[in-house]
Amino acid sequence: xxxxxxxxTIVRTCRPxxxxxxxxAFHSRWRKNxxxxxxxxxxxxxxxxxxxxxxxxxxxxxxxxxxxxxxxHLRMSGRLEWAKNGLPxxxxxxxxxxxxxxQRLLFCDAxxxxxxxxxxxxxxxxxxxxxxxxxxxxxxxxxxHLLQQRRRQLKPLLLDQSVIAGLGNIYTDEALFxxxxxxxxxxxxLNETNIRRLHQAIRDVLRLAIRQHGTSLDWIYPGGWMQExxxxxxxxxxxxRRCGTPIVALRIAQRGTHICPRCQxxxxxxx
Ligand SMILES: [Zn+2]
Numbered sequence: 001x002x003x004x005x006x007x008x009t010i011v012r013t014c015r016p017x018x019x020x021x022x023x024x025a026f027h028s029r030w031r032k033n034x035x036x037x038x039x040x041x042x043x044x045x046x047x048x049x050x051x052x053x054x055x056x057x058x059x060x061x062x063x064x065x066x067x068x069x070x071x072x073h074l075r076m077s078g079r080l081e082w083a084k085n086g087l088p089x090x091x092x093x094x095x096x097x098x099x100x101x102x103q104r105l106l107f108c109d110a111x112x113x114x115x116x117x118x119x120x121x122x123x124x125x126x127x128x129x130x131x132x133x134x135x136x137x138x139x140x141x142x143x144x145h146l147l148q149q150r151r152r153q154l155k156p157l158l159l160d161q162s163v164i165a166g167l168g169n170i171y172t173d174e175a176l177f178x179x180x181x182x183x184x185x186x187x188x189x190l191n192e193t194n195i196r197r198l199h200q201a202i203r204d205v206l207r208l209a210i211r212q213h214g215t216s217l218d219w220i221y222p223g224g225w226m227q228e229x230x231x232x233x234x235x236x237x238x239x240x241r242r243c244g245t246p247i248v249a250l251r252i253a254q255r256g257t258h259i260c261p262r263c264q265x266x267x268x269x270x271x
Contacts, residue, residue: 004166005209025098057165078114147187155183156253
């Protein structure tokens with residue numbers, strides 16, 4: 001599933017071709033993925049100009065010239081593609097946007113979990129999302145507060161979009177490794193040093209992954225190079241890049257999890 005760095009890469013790549021363009025038609029072949037309804041979304045966006053393309057958590061946000069917003073969530077297998085003249089349409093096209101310069105943007109989604117949502121109130125539509133980890137306001141003190149409040153295991157807590165926005169399975173595993181923390185440690189057991197390390201680790205891994213254009217693991221998201229730089233995710237049985245101990249795959253809160261049993265030694269460290 002695309003996480004913050006992959007969605008950020010898609011936004012940066014699509015932005016020059018979308019901003020300033022007017023939407024002249026919108027169609028969906030799978031009505032159930034459009035909210036509030038397909039006709040309402042079409043009425044709201046057709047004729048509008050796209051003034052900005054941004055990201056909130058794992059949502060791609062089209063900002064429109066009347067103040068409305070169209071949100072696209074790729075979920076498990078969604079992707080945006082451009083129709084290419086003279087070439088057959090790719091498989092699994094669920095929605096299309098025609099633009100005033102003749103371009104056609106496609107939303108392809110093999111597994112149909114993706115969502116397209118129109119809203120006039122972006123803040124209300126995203127009110128249940130936690131803070132953006134790369135924004136200035138996300139300080140070690142803020143992270144510490146979120147961790148102390150929750151009293152949950154670190155892995156499921158970091159995956160919870162209402163706590164921190166944008167992290168998924170890959171970057172949670174990578175951040176916990178960088179911070180030297182076992183994923184089952186309870187969030188309220190961390191001391192200040194642990195919290196500072198985890199804060200730095202989350203930011204470092206997301207910034208590196210954005211520079212690498214995200215992680216390409218299968219056909220759903222091509223074009224990134226972060227897979228070459230991953231330290232634990234998907235490396236079960238391979239030697240830890242720091243200490244040589246084989247990386248172990250665990251199952252924590254129903255999610256495949258990768259750790260170095262030596263570098264992430266299971267207890268919050270003092271000091
Ligand atoms: Zn190690």
